[in-house]
Amino acid sequence: MTPVATNLYLVGFMGTGKSTVGRQVAKQMNFDFIDSDQEIERVHGRPVSAIFAEQGEAAFRKMEREFIENGHPAQGCVVACGGGLVVPPGMLELLRSRGVVICLHAPIGTIIERIMHTTHRPLLQAEDRAQRLRDLYAQREALYRRTGTMVLTDSRPLREIAAHVLRVYRHEAADFKG
Numbered sequence: 001m002t003p004v005a006t007n008l009y010l011v012g013f014m015g016t017g018k019s020t021v022g023r024q025v026a027k028q029m030n031f032d033f034i035d036s037d038q039e040i041e042r043v044h045g046r047p048v049s050a051i052f053a054e055q056g057e058a059a060f061r062k063m064e065r066e067f068i069e070n071g072h073p074a075q076g077c078v079v080a081c082g083g084g085l086v087v088p089p090g091m092l093e094l095l096r097s098r099g100v101v102i103c104l105h106a107p108i109g110t111i112i113e114r115i116m117h118t119t120h121r122p123l124l125q126a127e128d129r130a131q132r133l134r135d136l137y138a139q140r141e142a143l144y145r146r147t148g149t150m151v152l153t154d155s156r157p158l159r160e161i162a163a164h165v166l167r168v169y170r171h172e173a174a175d176f177k178g
């Protein structure tokens with residue numbers, strides 16, 4: 001552990017493995033693991049899909065901002081951020097002021113395979129889910145590339161991905177000035 005337990009924020013598109021990798025990395029660092037979607041669901045008492053359906057996406061983005069601003073410990077945690085958390089203007093800067101930001105990445109073909117048949121993601125409620133994913137990915141790809149060091153989560157075992165994330169984290173946490 002670094003002397004100051006700087007938080008680690010994992011960002012990236014849906015299906016890049018933020019929760020799976022985050023849980024593993026947190027275990028190895030002896031940090032708490034927090035998933036932003038799960039935490040928002042817990043605090044607001046309803047699933048993300050219901051928040052989208054009843055209050056709209058803008059309300060959910062506000063909840064994500066509140067979660068980052070005040071809803072989690074300032075140190076000692078690995079946060080798996082919902083895929084769109086980093087999209088609204090100012091969110092990346094906010095995350096960077098809180099800790100190390102690492103972006104998980106996978107090719108769109110892998111993402112489609114991984115999440116095409118999942119049912120809980122409101123943004124995938126479309127007739128052609130694969131096309132919806134391609135469109136969103138195309139819209140956001142440049143932004144994700146600007147967020148931080150990218151770690152590829154395609155075609156390698158979880159322990160290698162986690163080790164890579166840890167190396168990047170240690171390097172960047174040493175320079176972090178919160």
Ligand code: S3P
Pocket residue numbers: 012013014015018037048081082083084085120121122123
């Ligand atoms: C979203 C990603 C989801 C969840 C919500 C919106 C997005 O999280 O926050 O459905 O805008 O990309 P995951 O990245 O964990 O699927």
